[in-house]
Amino acid sequence: MGILRVAKRAVVGRKLRSTQLGETLLPKRIALPVFASDALSSVAYAPDEIFLVLSLGGLSAYSFNWKIGLCVVAVMLVVVASYRQNVRAYPSGGGDYEVATVNLGPQAGLTVASALLVDYVLTVAVSISSGVQNATSALPWLSGHEVVAATGLVLLLMAINLRGAKESGTAFAIPTYLFMVSILGMAAWGYVRYATGDLPLAESADYEIVGEAPYESFTGLAMVFLLARAFSSGCAALTGVEAISNGVPAFRRPKSRNAATTLLLLGTIAVTMLMSIIVLADLMRLRYVEDPEQQLMIDGRPVGPDFEQHTVIAQLADALYGATPLFYFTIACTGLILVLAANTAFNGFPVLGSILARDGWLPRQLDHRGDRLAYSNGIVVLALAAVALIVAFDAEVTQLIQLYIVGVFVSFTLSQLGMIRHWNRLLSDESDPAARSQMMRSRVVNAVGLAMTGTVLVIVLITKFLAGAWIAIATMVVLFVIMRSIRRHYRDVSSELEIDDTDVTLPSRVHGIVLVSKLHKPTMRALAYAKVSRPSSLEAVTVSYDADGTAALQDEWERRGLDVPLVVLDSPYRELVRPVVRYVKERRRSSPRDVVTVYIPEYVVGRWWEQLLHNQTALRLKGRLLFLPGVMVTSVPFQLSSAGLASPQGARPLAGDVRRGIEVTPKDGDGRE
Incomplete structure (x- = not known):
């Protein structure tokens, strides 16, 4: 732990x-x-x-x-x-907010909510x-x-x-x-x-x-x-x-x-x-x-x-x-x-x-x-x-x-008004004399409460507005606007997420792209996973801002006989993220009905300070690619030995190791067997 x-x-x-x-x-x-x-x-x-x-x-x-x-x-x-x-009529816990919303409408309820917050x-x-x-x-x-x-x-x-x-x-x-x-x-x-x-x-x-x-x-x-x-x-x-x-x-x-x-x-x-x-x-x-x-x-x-x-x-x-x-x-x-x-x-x-x-x-x-x-x-x-x-x-x-107290008396006043509307609604449907008498007494209590709390609210606004109450009122207004914006956002998202006829149509093809920085175990795992995923086409992409390093990578790629074509993107200004994003956009533009899946190999470290020793390129790439429509981003993690610290079991077998009879010796916190 x-x-x-x-x-x-x-x-x-x-x-x-x-x-x-x-x-x-x-x-x-x-x-x-x-x-x-x-x-x-x-x-x-x-x-x-x-x-x-x-x-x-x-x-x-x-x-x-x-x-x-x-x-x-x-x-x-x-x-x-x-x-x-109130607590007898509305026991769900919404309090003044629920009373105002049910009886006076959502805007009154939102006013009460902002005041109470x-x-x-x-x-x-x-x-x-x-x-x-x-x-x-x-x-x-x-x-x-x-x-x-x-x-x-x-x-x-x-x-x-x-x-x-x-x-x-x-x-x-x-x-x-x-x-x-x-x-x-x-x-x-x-x-x-x-x-x-x-x-x-x-x-x-x-x-x-x-x-x-x-x-x-x-x-x-x-x-x-x-x-x-x-x-x-x-x-x-x-x-x-x-x-x-x-x-x-x-x-x-x-x-x-x-x-x-x-x-x-x-x-x-x-x-x-x-x-x-x-x-x-x-x-x-x-x-x-x-x-x-x-x-x-x-x-x-x-x-x-x-x-x-x-x-x-x-x-x-x-x-x-x-x-x-x-x-x-x-x-x-x-x-x-x-x-x-x-x-x-x-x-x-x-x-x-x-x-x-x-x-x-x-x-x-x-x-x-x-x-x-x-x-x-x-x-x-x-x-x-x-x-x-x-x-x-x-x-x-x-x-x-x-x-x-400005906020609390806003909620008091609207709550009393809401309860009067509540009793009026119930009285219109009630025929029992005893029940009607009880409701009418309750309405009188809320009417007196409305008169008193409304009077106090007016007094508070007059006597405290310039002394600082305006700050509380301005904050309520800001909260009111923010909450309406949040509600509008959730409503828009819900509308966009509704299923329509286009959602059951399969893409024409899936084009896979494996990002490569160098040829090592994370890259090989990403290539293997991409092949198992069986995209319609698959290619590896690397960004060149060092001619010698790129040439060495191409030589090793050919020497190992990898059957995935390696595409080299030129980067004269030594950028990494922008050339990749531009290339993915071009692939999408050439085949709009296709889906592009980008496989990003990344290694996982276990100590917080080790995070500082790496440039988090994979994170920056994902942050840009996720905003491109028709592009799927798949992370292929490779856990380094220090990542075993995150689990009390230490190192764990990879998928298929047990079936193939490969034994994995648990490692201590330093990655040693």
Whole structure:
């Protein structure tokens, strides 16, 4: 077994048979951390984003933080309720893409797909970057190395997910549950201390906030715009809700019911944690601003460039626990869940990619399962795209968050509209009063969801477009165009490959050409194979750019009495590929109904560095000849002794050796007997 194969087995694990797919399905206790970690992790940065935006309006704007939190909660509850209907109506795993495609048409489905693909990539980039940013609160030495740390974490997640959904879910379940315990425990302890009159203030409570000029008065249109922007930033808490609808096939039976139950658990836990943090931060008079150096004042003076602003959770944990193990436990769990939140995308992106590939919108390689029955190609593509974003935006959450949630609310809105069309279609054929009543209630839920998600989408587009959302929108448009081009290519190829009357007509003749560079064993094998193939005519062709060498080859050809004519092609400019291609074209032009078969002898080496010692002429020739119509290219390999390294059996008998009684002695790695 080669070094690369050993390394692959160490990272990925042993192969699984296709019949073992059922063993990889997830129970609810594992599915919750796998698919809900993204939505749950938003507790770690959604409050931060609300406070950041409100700080632009000065301290008076902070009085709206819990009200904005309630608006976000209302949208989340409606979205969760509507997605519980989605997973029951469309359990195949297509999620929003399938709902939009079936009910609104392929173009709407493709719009949803492009939005979700962009959102999944952003989920990984934002979650990992946020996790690294939180980790710097406890590990100051990470400051300045966020990009390297984030890239390493993405690659680590990729490696874990290549081992399969069940193994990655099992590995991530405990950290996710610990995060729930840490946040709910911290909130509970804070409320107990508040009830007893012992609630401490946050470290930033004594600072004054200076708002920005357009919002400082916090009145009129400026106030409305600022609140809308804070609300749109807080709606980042809704990302990840759609992942469960895309991952229904990964659940154990009954799939739809288990997915709906997991959605309910997700909504309940996420809402509780989000509001607990926002209200607790308000009670502890926490301050969190976008530009601390300019916006935070102490005794009428700016805090200066040396001030280090900690995240919302870090400030709360520090005030409640101090420098105790509980503080580090909370920070560690927060940083870990932000990293693991990316795992939701690693489960959603490959599944969606496989469905799009199956429908012809993406390359078909994305529909292939790897050794561990995971969609390995999709996992790798997601990781590389996320790393590119992290490097491009320097792992800055504030910059990345502006690109966020646009895609997910595009999919939310079109999905709700699609579900309304779905219920309308079913109602037109349903006569049972009880069933009709249930469908009408479901339609109302989706109608409310459409109104809410559509409103949020408009707010997000207005408030975030110039701040960076245009990049996400432009990327969606590019993806949309690319996927349409891929679909058109597959459609054209399928049309060209359809059998017609000309495909059953035999060629008039087959003309064989054996390419010869020198007279050695590979050439003799190619000549023998060409003769056995019985073409209508056969000739050998060599290219002459050394008169003496060509003369020597002709002399040896005649001396050995080879019965195949040798044609010499002159090459005054010492080219090899072009004269051969020109000659083959001439043969085709002279007899268009004939087929030309070119036999290329090539020897095979076993060590990677030996490849560098040969000029790969055969590869270049094949690359040119394959584009010529009516030309068949046949490689005739000759394995050198080092090629035995590729097989544990060493040298193997050639065809016919056993029948003729020829024994072959196995050789060691150096080719010695």
